[in-house]
Structure formats: C-alpha cells, structure tokens
Amino acid sequence: MTAASTTETAVRIHDLDFAYNGTPILENVNLEIMARDSLCIVGPNGGGKTTLLKLILGLLKPDRGDIEVLRQTPEKSRLHIGYVPQYARFDPQFPITVLEVVLMGRLDRIFCGAYARQDREAAEAALAEMGLADLAGRLFAEISGGQRQRVLIARALAAEGELLILDEPTANIDAASEEHLFELLAKLNERLTVMLVTHDIGFASKFFKSIVCVNRQVVLHPTSELTGELIRNMYGGDIRMIRHDHRCSPEGHCSHGIS
Amino acid sequence: MEFLNALADPAIPFLRYALAAGIMASLSFGIIGTYVVARRITYIAGAIAHCVLGGIGAGLYCEHKLGITWFGPLSGAIVAALLAAIIIGLVSLHASQREDTAIGALWAIGMAIGLLFIAKTPGYIEPMSYLFGNILLISEFDLWMVLVLDILVVGTAVLFYHKFLAVCFDEEYARLRGVRTDLYYLLLLCLTALTVVLLVRVVGIVMVIALLTLPAAVASNFAKGLLQMMVLATLFCSFFIGSGLAISYSFDLPSGPTIIVIAGLVYLLATGLGQFRARRN
Numbered sequence A: 001m002t003a004a005s006t007t008e009t010a011v012r013i014h015d016l017d018f019a020y021n022g023t024p025i026l027e028n029v030n031l032e033i034m035a036r037d038s039l040c041i042v043g044p045n046g047g048g049k050t051t052l053l054k055l056i057l058g059l060l061k062p063d064r065g066d067i068e069v070l071r072q073t074p075e076k077s078r079l080h081i082g083y084v085p086q087y088a089r090f091d092p093q094f095p096i097t098v099l100e101v102v103l104m105g106r107l108d109r110i111f112c113g114a115y116a117r118q119d120r121e122a123a124e125a126a127l128a129e130m131g132l133a134d135l136a137g138r139l140f141a142e143i144s145g146g147q148r149q150r151v152l153i154a155r156a157l158a159a160e161g162e163l164l165i166l167d168e169p170t171a172n173i174d175a176a177s178e179e180h181l182f183e184l185l186a187k188l189n190e191r192l193t194v195m196l197v198t199h200d201i202g203f204a205s206k207f208f209k210s211i212v213c214v215n216r217q218v219v220l221h222p223t224s225e226l227t228g229e230l231i232r233n234m235y236g237g238d239i240r241m242i243r244h245d246h247r248c249s250p251e252g253h254c255s256h257g258i259s
Numbered sequence B: 001m002e003f004l005n006a007l008a009d010p011a012i013p014f015l016r017y018a019l020a021a022g023i024m025a026s027l028s029f030g031i032i033g034t035y036v037v038a039r040r041i042t043y044i045a046g047a048i049a050h051c052v053l054g055g056i057g058a059g060l061y062c063e064h065k066l067g068i069t070w071f072g073p074l075s076g077a078i079v080a081a082l083l084a085a086i087i088i089g090l091v092s093l094h095a096s097q098r099e100d101t102a103i104g105a106l107w108a109i110g111m112a113i114g115l116l117f118i119a120k121t122p123g124y125i126e127p128m129s130y131l132f133g134n135i136l137l138i139s140e141f142d143l144w145m146v147l148v149l150d151i152l153v154v155g156t157a158v159l160f161y162h163k164f165l166a167v168c169f170d171e172e173y174a175r176l177r178g179v180r181t182d183l184y185y186l187l188l189l190c191l192t193a194l195t196v197v198l199l200v201r202v203v204g205i206v207m208v209i210a211l212l213t214l215p216a217a218v219a220s221n222f223a224k225g226l227l228q229m230m231v232l233a234t235l236f237c238s239f240f241i242g243s244g245l246a247i248s249y250s251f252d253l254p255s256g257p258t259i260i261v262i263a264g265l266v267y268l269l270a271t272g273l274g275q276f277r278a279r280r281n
Helices: A049-057 A074-080 A100-110 A117-129 A145-158 A174-189 A201-207 A228-235 B002-008 B013-040 B042-064 B075-092 B097-122 B127-132 B140-159 B161-169 B171-176 B180-199 B200-219 B224-248 B254-278
Strands: A009-020 A025-036 A038-042 A064-069 A081-085 A163-167 A193-197 A212-215 A217-222
Touching: A009 A049, A025 A049, A025 A145, A025 A193, A025 A212, A038 A049, A038 A174, A049 A064, A049 A074, A049 A081, A049 A163, A049 A212, A064 A074, A064 B254, A074 B224, A081 A145, A081 A212, A100 A117, A100 A145, A100 B161, A100 B171, A117 A145, A145 A163, A145 A217, A163 A174, A174 A193, A174 A201, A174 A217, A201 B171, A201 B180, A217 B042, B002 B013, B002 B171, B002 B224, B013 B042, B013 B140, B013 B161, B013 B200, B013 B224, B042 B075, B042 B097, B042 B127, B042 B200, B075 B097, B075 B180, B097 B127, B127 B200, B140 B161, B140 B180, B161 B171, B161 B180, B224 B254
Parallel strands: A025 A217, A038 A193, A038 A212, A081 A163, A163 A193
Antiparallel strands: A009 A025, A009 A064, A212 A217
16 A cells, blocks of 8 residues: 555445346446556456446446446546547547547537647647657557557546546557556556456556456455466366466456356 | 630530539538548448438429429428438437448438339429439529538538547547537538538439548548548549539530549549558558
C-alpha cells in the first residue's frame, strides 16, 4: 500500500446477475474496487470479463443487483471514465488523424461546431504525456500498433476521468511496447484507478495491486495470493500456463471447461 | 470550345442548369460521400437511392391521376428518400442478423412500388429517365431545389462534423462520451437520402450511388484525414460532372452514363496507382 491509497470506493457491485439470451454469464457478483487501486481482470475467453467491463461502463444492464461507479450509476459516471478499447477492432483504412482521435475524449464538451482551445490543449497535453506529441498530424492508420494503443490511452486521458479502463491492451503488441505500456500505466496509477482486462496472466503480478478472476463467479485477490492453485481453480482444469514464462497464447490458458 | 459556346446559348438552358446543379451538388456529394465511404455504408446508401423510385412514382401518380399539383415526383422523391433512410437505418441498428437480406428486400420493394405507381399513372411515362437520368428534364425550379437541399445538407454536416466523425469511427466510444449515436447515425442517413435526391435528374437513381462513392474513393488515395478527403472528393465530383457533360454534349452521348464512366475510369486509375505506390514502398 502506498501513501496515495485512499479508502474511497471507485466501483461497488452488489449481488449482480447477468444472463445473455438465457445463458448466465455472471452470477452473484460482489466486488468492491478502491480508488487508486490497479487491478487486472483475468479469466478464460467467454468467462465474462468483457461483460463485466460493459456493465461497469453502463453499456449493459444487470438482470439483478446493482452497480455503483464513482458513487453514481454507471450511466451518470460514464463521462468520468477513461475507456481504452482494443485498437485492433478499428477499420485500418479510416481517414482520421491522431489528434482527431484524441479529441474524441472531449466530445461531450461540445454540441456542434469546432472544439474550444482548452479542448485542443488538453488533447495535445495528453498526447505529450504518452510521448506522441509529434504524431498529432499523422493518420491513425499509418502509425504502429503500440503507438495506436498509446493514442487511445491519450484519448482516455483527454477525457480527464478518475478511472482508466483498458480492454486487452496487450493483445497484438510486441514485447517492447508492452513493457513501455506498463511503465506508463504505473505512472498514471499515481493519480487514477487503473483496471485492465487481459487473458495474459503472467504480467499480472508485476504491476497490479489486485487481481480479479472472472469465470461466471468474480473473486478479488491481492496479487500476492496469485498461485498456481488459484489459477487452476479459476480456469477450471489442469493448465500449463505456469510454465509459459510471461507470455502465452490464448489457447495456452485453457484446456477444457471453457465455452 | 463547342461546349462553352453551348453553355452560353440561350436556346439550350438545360445544359447550363445541369452544370450549375452538378457543381452545387458536388459539395454535398463530396462531404456525404466521404462519410459513406469511410463508414462503409455504400450498400445502405444504394438501397436508399433505389427506394427513391417509389416516391417518384407516387409523386407522378398524385400529380397526374389525383390532380395534386403541389406533390410532384421531386417532393415524392424527397419524402421517399427520408422514409427509406429512417426505415433502413432502424433495420441496420436493430436487426442483429440478416441485415443485408432485409435491406436488399427494401431496395427492391421501393423500386417495385414506384413502377406500380408509374404503370397506373395516365399518359406514357418513361421510367428510363428517372432510372438513368435525363438532363432535358432539369428546370430552373430544380436548380432552386438543389440549392436549398445543398445548404441544408452541407450546413448540418459541417455543424456536426465532430459528432459524425466520432459516430463513424468509433460508435461505442462516442456513446460513452454521452453522444446519442443512434440519432446521429439516422441523421447521417437522412442527409445521405437528401444528397441522393439532388442529382437524380442528372444521373438517375441507379447510377447516383457511383457518383456518391467514387469521388470519395478516389480522394481517399491522396487525402490525409477526413477533412481533406471531403475537399478532394468535392473537386473530383465537380470535375466528373463538368467533363462528363462536355463530352456527352460534344459526342452526342447520354450525359448520366458518360459522367459515371469517367468517374469509374479515374477511380480505377487512382486505385491502380495507389496499389503500385504501396507495392514500391
């Protein structure tokens, strides 16, 4: 625990159930995430990680139970969340400049017409913080995967939220970019709560204070508790990932019992 | 130049009207065409364009059979285009699967309704001129219509540029920033519908979609960003229309197909050049 930790709650989930087309995805979820925590959401594909994220963002509604994000409903606190989607899902030919992408973080501040000067300054500052100031005029499609990832983080920062949520940020980027990403996140964690979804458990222990295991059930552990036993329970089977050093393919995580 | 003399000839005003309508409409075509190409909704725009025939048929029927003089083919086209945009938009937003089947069906149903109305309208009406355009039909009134629609489309598109950009690029994120993305998507389709109506007289329902997407597609080979693409697409569009009209007049060819063939050739050339450059790098 560092001095920056507070006793405030960033996310509180109480007795939550969620089913999709009659198939239960999440059951009886209770979770409390403290402000300035840094946590990693792990679990097998189809285990409900993305669903949990979308519930917190208010993109999905729970069937039962309730969610409080930054002391409000998810819909109301949405604007105070910096969300970083997977960069790989974007149309690679879409003609948009890096600065225009980052300015989207300020979209709620204008109704029509051009962005105000302070919006441009915030976007440029966020780009500079990610070390990308000189890419502002480039096309988003032209830059590398790792750079696109950081542009999307800059966009989330430009929104000036309290909570940063990243969906699979380590998918499709090389080792050096991943290293760099975690250095940046560690710095941002000094002022923001950081949540990250991954199915790459290996690095979980390096940076995160807590780990949330999602496989229909949701369990929060301090990182120090992450053991082979725990991972086996979570993935519901005998798995080989422990020998996988710190990077492994999605297939490497799961043997059976995965939808 | 024979064409320039013809433009100045008071005996053939339609050529002037066609050129003026084409140049004015290029602005809408460049801007909306860029959104359509970038968002990859050419198929949806095509369906809207074809549904316009339903409105034209209804307009002709109202005018000639029912004697409603204020509701002609052009008013019918506008109403049908907007209606089609909203219905198709709602289908594409809410149909979780088989979206393309539903849109394809609407495409054909819209045309069928138009042909039925035309069949029941007294007097002989040539559907060809609506399907493939006929610049002889352009009147001064049409010119005013084009101007008003043009201002409406361009004004809205410029005012909400950042919203449309965000909705096209990353709809989910735009929603998380508090934007009513469904509404802006429908608005964009309505603007597409109005744009299509602008040049139905010049190139017709069937070919208008090419004039909407080809200039933007050519521009995408050179543009850095959406704004540049819009400017370039507008320039290309007015070039296609201007040169198409000149060539069709000089060689006594139908103007709509001439414009589309020029646009198509330039598109192939630009895409080929783009591929060549990409391979050399």
